Amino acid sequence: MGLLTGLKDSISRVTDRLFTDEQPKRIGIYGPPNAGKTTLANRIARDWTGDAVGTESHVPHETRRARRKEDVEIERDGRSVSIDIVDTPGVTTKVDYEEFTDEMEEDDAIRRSREATEGVAEAMHWLREDVDGVIYVLDSAEDPITQVNTMLIGIIESRDLPVLIFANKIDLDEASVKRIEDAFPQHKTVPLSAKEGQNMDEVYDNIAEYFG
Amino acid sequence: MPHQCTNCGHTFPDGSKEMLSGCPDCGGNKFQFTPNSDRSAEDGADGDADPETPAADSTEAEADGVASRAAETVRGWVSSEPTDESAPDAPEPPAADRSTASAGTADPQSTGDSRGSDPTRNERSTSPGDRDRASDDEDDSFTEWPDSARRPEDRSSPSAESTAGNVTDDRTGSELNSSDHRTDPIADASSERSEPDHETAAVADSEDSAQASARSEVVPADDLPTGSDAAGEGDPITEVDPIDDGGSEETPDHGRVVSEPSGEQPSIEELRAELNEQFESIKILRPGQYELNLMELYNRDEYIISLQEDGRYVIDVPESWHDDADE
Numbered sequence: 001m002g003l004l005t006g007l008k009d010s011i012s013r014v015t016d017r018l019f020t021d022e023q024p025k026r027i028g029i030y031g032p033p034n035a036g037k038t039t040l041a042n043r044i045a046r047d048w049t050g051d052a053v054g055t056e057s058h059v060p061h062e063t064r065r066a067r068r069k070e071d072v073e074i075e076r077d078g079r080s081v082s083i084d085i086v087d088t089p090g091v092t093t094k095v096d097y098e099e100f101t102d103e104m105e106e107d108d109a110i111r112r113s114r115e116a117t118e119g120v121a122e123a124m125h126w127l128r129e130d131v132d133g134v135i136y137v138l139d140s141a142e143d144p145i146t147q148v149n150t151m152l153i154g155i156i157e158s159r160d161l162p163v164l165i166f167a168n169k170i171d172l173d174e175a176s177v178k179r180i181e182d183a184f185p186q187h188k189t190v191p192l193s194a195k196e197g198q199n200m201d202e203v204y205d206n207i208a209e210y211f212g
Numbered sequence: 213m214p215h216q217c218t219n220c221g222h223t224f225p226d227g228s229k230e231m232l233s234g235c236p237d238c239g240g241n242k243f244q245f246t247p248n249s250d251r252s253a254e255d256g257a258d259g260d261a262d263p264e265t266p267a268a269d270s271t272e273a274e275a276d277g278v279a280s281r282a283a284e285t286v287r288g289w290v291s292s293e294p295t296d297e298s299a300p301d302a303p304e305p306p307a308a309d310r311s312t313a314s315a316g317t318a319d320p321q322s323t324g325d326s327r328g329s330d331p332t333r334n335e336r337s338t339s340p341g342d343r344d345r346a347s348d349d350e351d352d353s354f355t356e357w358p359d360s361a362r363r364p365e366d367r368s369s370p371s372a373e374s375t376a377g378n379v380t381d382d383r384t385g386s387e388l389n390s391s392d393h394r395t396d397p398i399a400d401a402s403s404e405r406s407e408p409d410h411e412t413a414a415v416a417d418s419e420d421s422a423q424a425s426a427r428s429e430v431v432p433a434d435d436l437p438t439g440s441d442a443a444g445e446g447d448p449i450t451e452v453d454p455i456d457d458g459g460s461e462e463t464p465d466h467g468r469v470v471s472e473p474s475g476e477q478p479s480i481e482e483l484r485a486e487l488n489e490q491f492e493s494i495k496i497l498r499p500g501q502y503e504l505n506l507m508e509l510y511n512r513d514e515y516i517i518s519l520q521e522d523g524r525y526v527i528d529v530p531e532s533w534h535d536d537a538d539e
Binding site for chain 1: 499509
């Protein structure tokens with residue numbers, strides 16, 4: 001099994017490399033739950049394709065399956081960059097349905113929780129197999145130094161994937177971009193509010209530069 | 213037969229990873245998990261699977277209750293952590309004892325109820341004298357699995373159910389002729405034993421005084437390993453201490469000798485705990501509550517794509533889509 005899997009992996013990697021010029025890069029939008037990943041994915045998709053990617057919600061784990069928006073063409077300074085955006089379920093080490101019981105029936109909360117867990121497994125699998133670059137979205141109003149963030153960014157670094165850190169929700173009073181910059185000084189941090197559309201020009205500049 | 217293909221019924225031994233590449237018979241990728249023991253407590257969740265329960269003798273009688281559960285658990289500890297921190301320097305047990313121990317490890321189902329504690333005794337770092345005494349007195353068979361015989365994170369909860377705790381406390385007390393014979397686990401947890409055991413100072417933070425007292429007859433404190441957690445990693449038997457997942461945050465310093473979750477029926481939670489041990493990537497605490505091991509999820513070729521609360525799970529088998537494609 002290991003041999004077969006290894007073979008499969010190397011074939012798919014070779015294939016990836018062969019077509020890398022023709023195929024848009026798959027950029028995974030990763031981050032903890034409720035950081036605004038789907039809001040960002042929708043913002044990008046709407047800005048450049050007119051469609052949305054997924055449903056946004058204030059309840060964590062709204063996105064429980066990875067969703068892809070293909071061939072998003074971003075134009076910067078006369079040149080165009082084509083990417084596939086993969087909006088992933090928020091990654092966490094704990095999922096508890098009781099977080100949602102205020103919002104929905106217990107059965108639904110439990111189902112949501114299970115799906116969210118499966119979603120995390122899927123997101124981790126995608127990270128390993130299917131993304132060429134990562135946009136790591138953080139809520140600027142939250143402490144960025146968490147086990148999940150540290151581990152995920154560590155994994156991303158270990159794979160040598162290009163990564164941009166997006167300090168989202170700068171419209172919030174408690175937002176602190178500096179806290180995020182200080183936490184991950186080795187990476188470029190871009191402040192933005194996906195919800196309000198703040199600083200999106202810089203966002204697209206950086207996407208084009210990093211993933212173009 | 214902890215793992216069973218839900219399609220063709222092919223069973224896999226506990227600890228097997230064979231099913232991760234799909235069922236060798238039918239290629240199915242849906243399995244259910246059935247623990248070795250405690251079948252009676254599965255809330256009927258797995259009722260449709262394999263009605264004969266090899267280990268039913270260990271749980272059928274609530275009358276045996278505490279003792280059998282205790283033995284069961286001990287066996288679990290022993291089989292999964294044969295070289296835990298106080299054990300490695302223990303004197304070699306006699307050959308006969310060793311075979312008992314290995315039998316218990318290899319086949320938990322065949323081990324009787326109270327005899328299940330024998331391996332524990334043998335694995336523990338007691339003097340030959342202690343062992344003899346223990347053999348003479350059946351009650352003492354439970355005195356040899358104090359907290360320090362387990363990893364800190366597995367140690368007993370001070371607030372554990374008191375019925376079993378009392379039983380084991382009593383035994384410990386008589387074994388050690390301890391003057392402060394206690395029955396209150398809480399009080400016990402909050403204060404170290406008062407009996408003198410200065411010789412154990414060096415390892416005081418990793419063993420309680422009762423344990424130290426027994427151990428010190430044989431092994432000087434200096435000889436104890438400073439820490440070992442390699443135990444049990446490769447051991448296919450993962451009979452899980454039922455307090456394991458809940459008690460993992462317990463502080464190791466408390467001097468509780470034993471905490472047995474009473475005669476309470478082992479439950480679906482135990483089943484989940486066992487499954488968790490097998491895959492280590494997703495821990496189902498209860499329906500709707502999960503803990504995820506991100507590194508494991510990331511590192512595995514296969515991953516669980518569907519969790520079902522009755523111990524069933526569907527995995528993504530990397531090769532299976534080749535088969536699908538052919539069909």
